[in-house]
Amino acid sequence: xxxxxxVLAMLAALLLKDAGYSLWQRVPAGFDWRxxxxxxxxxxxxxANAGAMVxxxxxxxxxxxxxxxxxxxxxxxxxxxxxxxxxxxxxQPPTPAPIEIDGFAVLIVEESGDRAKLTIxxxxxxxxxxxxxxxxxxxxxxxxxxxxxxxxxxxxxVSLAQIGAAWEKAMKRPRxxxxxxxxxxxxxxxxxxxxxxxxxDTIALLKKFGD
Amino acid sequence: MAIPFIIDDSTSNDLxxxxxxxxxxxxxxxxxxxxxxSPPDDMPLIPESEWDARIxxxxxxxxxxEHIFNRLAKRLNIAVPFTHQNGAGFCWSYxxxxxxxxxxxxxxxxxxxxxxxxxxxxxxxxxxxxxxCGLSAKFLVEVGIPTEEFWQVHSRNLRQxxxxxRANAALHKLTEDWIDLKxxxxxxxxxxxxLATCLLNNIPCAVDYSEWAHSICAGRWVRIExxxxxxxxxxxxxxxxxxxWGTINKxxxxxxxxxxxxxxxxxx
Numbered sequence: 001x002x003x004x005x006x007v008l009a010m011l012a013a014l015l016l017k018d019a020g021y022s023l024w025q026r027v028p029a030g031f032d033w034r035x036x037x038x039x040x041x042x043x044x045x046x047x048a049n050a051g052a053m054v055x056x057x058x059x060x061x062x063x064x065x066x067x068x069x070x071x072x073x074x075x076x077x078x079x080x081x082x083x084x085x086x087x088x089x090x091x092q093p094p095t096p097a098p099i100e101i102d103g104f105a106v107l108i109v110e111e112s113g114d115r116a117k118l119t120i121x122x123x124x125x126x127x128x129x130x131x132x133x134x135x136x137x138x139x140x141x142x143x144x145x146x147x148x149x150x151x152x153x154x155x156x157x158v159s160l161a162q163i164g165a166a167w168e169k170a171m172k173r174p175r176x177x178x179x180x181x182x183x184x185x186x187x188x189x190x191x192x193x194x195x196x197x198x199x200x201d202t203i204a205l206l207k208k209f210g211d
Numbered sequence: 212m213a214i215p216f217i218i219d220d221s222t223s224n225d226l227x228x229x230x231x232x233x234x235x236x237x238x239x240x241x242x243x244x245x246x247x248x249s250p251p252d253d254m255p256l257i258p259e260s261e262w263d264a265r266i267x268x269x270x271x272x273x274x275x276x277e278h279i280f281n282r283l284a285k286r287l288n289i290a291v292p293f294t295h296q297n298g299a300g301f302c303w304s305y306x307x308x309x310x311x312x313x314x315x316x317x318x319x320x321x322x323x324x325x326x327x328x329x330x331x332x333x334x335x336x337x338x339x340x341x342x343x344c345g346l347s348a349k350f351l352v353e354v355g356i357p358t359e360e361f362w363q364v365h366s367r368n369l370r371q372x373x374x375x376x377r378a379n380a381a382l383h384k385l386t387e388d389w390i391d392l393k394x395x396x397x398x399x400x401x402x403x404x405x406l407a408t409c410l411l412n413n414i415p416c417a418v419d420y421s422e423w424a425h426s427i428c429a430g431r432w433v434r435i436e437x438x439x440x441x442x443x444x445x446x447x448x449x450x451x452x453x454x455x456w457g458t459i460n461k462x463x464x465x466x467x468x469x470x471x472x473x474x475x476x477x478x479x
Contacts, residue, residue, distance in 0.1 A: 113254075
């Protein structure tokens with residue numbers, strides 16, 4: 001008997017057991033066992049139903065056992081032996097860095113005419129001290145500007161003349177909405193998505209790439 | 212915290228009128244409102260009921276243009292980060308020039324010193340004459356404004372008007388703007404609400420006050436006392452106010468106002 005047959009047999013046994021238990025539960029108190037021995041002498045309807053149930057379950061079990069005959073299962077895969085440690089694989093960034101600057105860089109694309117629609121948290125993330133101090137500390141030196149760190153807030157329709165090739169490319173990437181946040185680190189990948197509504201969420205997101 | 216410099220009825224005239232200014236009120240017959248872009252009628256305005264919360268938020272998170280300006284000055288160790296008119300009657304060009312520099316600072320763009328003297332000198336043919344902020348803003352839209360590398364500081368020499376200077380100026384054009392905040396006499400209150408909205412959103416504005424005969428750059432909307440609000444301005448006079456900043460608490464009418472929403476984002 002193979003594995004599948006064993007399982008089917010066990011299933012059939014369980015069905016039979018279940019049927020027997022149902023039969024026992026349906027026997028009324030003070031049941032006349034002698035009368036029952038002479039089949040049909042009792043008027044207890046549940047007993048008659050239980051008998052049919054036993055018959056049904058039995059047939060089903062036989063069918064299942066028959067169906068399982070001759071079946072085979074695919075062989076189990078061999079258990080691999082432990083491999084001695086070698087050089088660690090190079091971790092791949094989750095997504096390609098969207099700003100081609102050698103270091104942590106951040107871009108926020110906005111529609112300046114809609115600033116009144118910004119949440120307080122978005123306004124704080126764009127202009128507040130906490131976020132800007134963090135960016136000033138962590139961002140790479142901007143290769144296109146003297147004494148400037150690589151974080152910008154640009155209007156979606158701004159002229160791209162002499163803006164710097166990396167920023168120009170980043171501005172041409174697809175966006176679904178504004179304000180739009182682009183975070184980039186050459187070794188840690190990047191994030192592109194709507195600017196979170198809360199300043200804390202923006203800072204948490206920045207720290208995933210900047211720390 | 213030091214008490215901020217406030218211009219009110221107790222302010223001596225020495226602090227208001229001793230320096231050259233140069234505002235010539237706009238002639239609406241020659242320069243009608245339709246010549247510039249205005250805010251859309253559905254421009255979202257921040258209602259006065261929200262001003263206190265927004266002002267407190269800006270103060271707590273240090274997110275106003277004045278905060279940004281001070282951080283920049285500290286980080287770059289610049290004693291006078293803004294430009295000043297040095298006795299010339301070019302306030303109307305410095306108001307838009309300083310507003311452009313404030314916008315660049317807020318966007319994290321490289322610090323470049325723009326030269327409003329070039330704009331006014333070219334418009335006035337080298338003469339030291341007054342004007343109004345919309346006039347210089349028009350030039351910023353059409354030509355731009357050069358850096359001090361391409362036009363000598365405080366010079367009116369038109370020989371510097373070269374193709375190279377023009378090419379550099381074009382990098383600092385005013386590309387999106389609300390030139391005309393609704394300053395018409397019949398709707399002063401709307402102007403005030405628009406001005407407050409722009410400043411609470413960190414959109415710098417050049418503002419002309421005919422009573423002061425002066426044009427300045429407004430960078431922040433502040434609460435002077437309970438229920439009393441006003442603009443905090445960056446003046447173009449050296450050694451004035453709080454490192455150039457002061458609060459206006461006068462019943463002056465805004466004669467003309469220009470909101471500078473987007474300027475060129477070039478690195479040079």
